[in-house]
Amino acid sequence: MDLVIEFLQGLNIWWWLGLAGVLLIGELITGTTYLLWPAAAALITGLLTLPFIGIDWPIQLLVFSVVSVALLYIGDRFVKPRLKSGSESGLNTRATYLVGERVTVVGAFSGGKGRVRHGDTEWTARTEDGADINPGDRATVRAVDGTTLVLASEA
Structure with a gap:
């Protein structure tokens, strides 16, 4: 348990930026837009860990969770339909x-x-x-x- 707590206390901007990068690579592979929003949430959370802001790990996880869910909802409800509406290129039709x-x-x-x-x-x-x-x-x-x-x- 101490190892998990030690890991969580070590969360910093580089960890969050790394997670955002991994999620963006996953998004490029899948192309679904579902990994784009947690990647954006990881970036936002990472910015909140900068030394002059410096939030603790429980708040970091809470921010990441809330922002991810909010962006997923907004993205799926409003952004994804707009992306699909302009995709009719006529190719193969x-x-x-x-x-x-x-x-x-x-x-x-x-x-x-x-x-x-x-x-x-x-x-x-x-x-x-x-x-x-x-x-x-x-x-x-x-x-x-x-x-x-x-x-x-x-x-």
Whole structure:
């Protein structure tokens, strides 16, 4: 027990900065933002251990715990949704850009399903109302369902 108390009494800015660094490395590996907030709390706690402030170890642990929980709550509730909202780059979602585009039917539709061409690519397609479209006709893409284009035929 004396060894644990001796360790806790030795907590200083370098220990807290080291913990913050380890947590930041973990954050870089995982990319979840959940380790970012305890790392920030460790930095804040470390700054409070400077000689001119010099708080004791029980207060250091309390500050680290309270600040970690507060930052985790704030980060998960307010920061993380904002980070996710701007992450739709369009990479690997090429089909979503086809909504509103006109395509040409390249094979006769049967049961509302067939093939269309947009540019140099052929796509599996189906009509919204299940109607068949003749080859050479034009249609407008209304939605994308997986890799299938949902079409509205043009009269």
